[in-house]
Amino acid sequence: MPVSKKKSPPRSQAKRLDTKKTMVIGFTALAGILLGLLLVLMISTNSNLLNLPPPKQATIFYDVNKKEFTRIYVENRLEVPLSRIPDVMKQAIVDVEDNRFYEHSGIDLRAIARALWVDLKGGGYIEGASTITQQLARNVLLTQKKALSRKVQEVFLAMNIERSYTKDEILERYLNQIYFGHNTYGVEAASRLYFGKSVSELRLHQAAMLAGLPKNPSGFSPYLHPEAAMERRAVVLGQMLKYGSISQSDFDAANRRPLDVIPLSAAKRRAAYFIDYVVQNLKGVVDEQALFTGGYKIYTTLDPLAQQAADEAVAALNGGKPDAHGVLQPQMALVAIDPHNGYIKAMVGGRDFGNTQLNRAVYAHRQPGSAIKPFTYVAAIDSRKYTPSSIVRDEPLSYPTSGGVWAPHNYDNIFRGDITLRHALEESVNMVAIKLVENLGPSTVIKYAQDMGLKNLVINGEPNDMNLSSLALGGLTRGVTPLELTASYSPLANQGIYVQPIAILEVRDANDNILYQDRPHKKIAIPEDTAFLVTDMMRGVIMRGTGRAALIDRPAAGKTGTTSDYTNAWFVGFTPDLLASVWIGNDSQKIPVRINGNVIGSGKAAQIWGIFMRKALSETPPSDFIPPAGIVSGVEICAQSGELATSNCPETLYESYLDGTQPTVPCHLHSDGQPPLDNNNPAGDGSGTPPVDNNGFQQQRSANWPFAKKKQVAVKICTESGLLATPYCPSDWVVTEIFTDGEQPTSYCNIHRR
8 A cells, every 4th residue: 555645735834834943043042142141241240150160070099009099079070280281182172172262252253153054044953163162161051951042141151251261271171171971071081081191191193082072972982983983083183284283294193093092991999898988987077078079189098909809809709699688698898907007908898899888897796706815815925824835624614694504615516625725726715715714804804805906895784795705705795897806906916016997198189288197096005025925826826726728828827716606707817017807797697607508617718818818918028927025935845744845755845935934844744753644634633734723724835836846747738628739729729838747638629629
């Protein structure tokens, strides 16, 4: 069936329609003129309107090396003075946008007349003729709506701008104001986006490409439409050649060049949780809304290598499921600080900032489990009643409470009998920690913990932390945050000195005025010799204890922590150069941490800590913990009695002590006619075992295993499995470990196979 054609209106009717359209356009133009005159009248009576409002600028964050690592903004703009913009950029913009810029007074009458004729003839708004000054007026004071009334307003505003500002001031503001696509404003931000360098470093072909973008930023985008971008660049170069800004040879050379743009970076913000922490800490210094528009410069403590290492380490936790809110569980956090000055070098508050913005490194209070134990051991060693070789009996305990009998147990449900403090810390033996708190008194342990940096301990009211469970096993009333717990280990890593974590070093406004400065805040928390000796004990946690998965290629100390219900897994550890913590857990503290049906404990946290530390310290030479004055090292003792070794002792060790606490009498077990110690008869009932006090303590016995005189062997271990390494184990996870002969693993890694 043939398609019927619409009948054309009679010629007289078409003429009437054109007349009406012309009248509408004319009245619109008249209205625009009247509105413009009114605006001019307002401006003439209010000098404030002559001042163009400042542009919205991005705030830049700098790392500890004073290099930019991210920005926050409403409009991604970096303002620069005209003197830093090269002539080639200025010429390109003027030649393509407004070649008579330096000749007119804000409007180009010939261009306006031509555009108005085209619009009237075409029956619509077809062609524009805005000068650079008019475009500035539109971008700063008006809207982008395409209408004749707006164009008339532009004319009058442009005339007033020309009376208020010099040509160079107008051009500078224009080059810093206009939109270049991909959420980027101004030539400086555009140059960094497209070419990865400052506008002052642009070459001719690059400046020409940028100059071509404002006409149609999306249509001429080199990322979206590279061919169109090349054609538009050629147009700009042609205009520059036409008006004598470049020579023919310049044109030919530039036109042959590729676009040269760098890859478009992902929108994902770097160090998002760290930035969130900084923004929260800037309240009171900078208004949060102004922070996104004011062009501030924020100098921070972030270490780019450490942050990258943290991101990669967190990614090593695979698996999990979304909870009812769509948040992937389990979650985790990682914090790293410089133990000497408190600089926060890396921070991750969750597995994916896009999935969850809660910064668990700072705001999630969680039970620390056995990661609380170093505070108890510091109190014990500093009391000078106990040494690393003091013996305590690991045995079942029970305590009556208002809720019934409390009968704690060890994580492996094994009781070891007599055990040294050093060995008890390495194996995270709960019974020993409980007895220490009971013997020293909860108030003493709390005082040490507070001095070392734990700020949320509850000492008054009910419930509180003045009890054995809280201080020995980490069942705190409020819990701790990863940042708080990390900082509280700083006295151990920093010769007894606590350092307060800081993230912001300096804040400057857009005019480079200093608004805020910070510096390290330190205080003496514990004696230096005590800090060293407990650190020396904690090295064994990694070398042969519960933290073996954290083995790295340099001296390190640390402590694992797993809550009794497996809802939190921790590892906090340090070298002389870096202190870091890893926490893994569900946001719901009633749900044990599982991935693919497997319970996740502190071993996984230790492994992730090791992954982080290897990369974060890859450019830092290894260093060791230096014994301070007041430490007596290399004391040869009997492994069974802890007293000075004799020639009859079957096994001897070398132990370290606070000066004045070292043993001074020869071993009473292995003198002539004395039998060896029977560790299965700990009661002190005449069997040759020295007596113990009411809390099961016996002084002076060491378990400093690496220094035993028994034969030592070195083997390569996979830190993920804890077994002998195979050729398929990742090299970053293989370490050399020293064992007493007969105690080394004999099976090969069952995780990394062909």
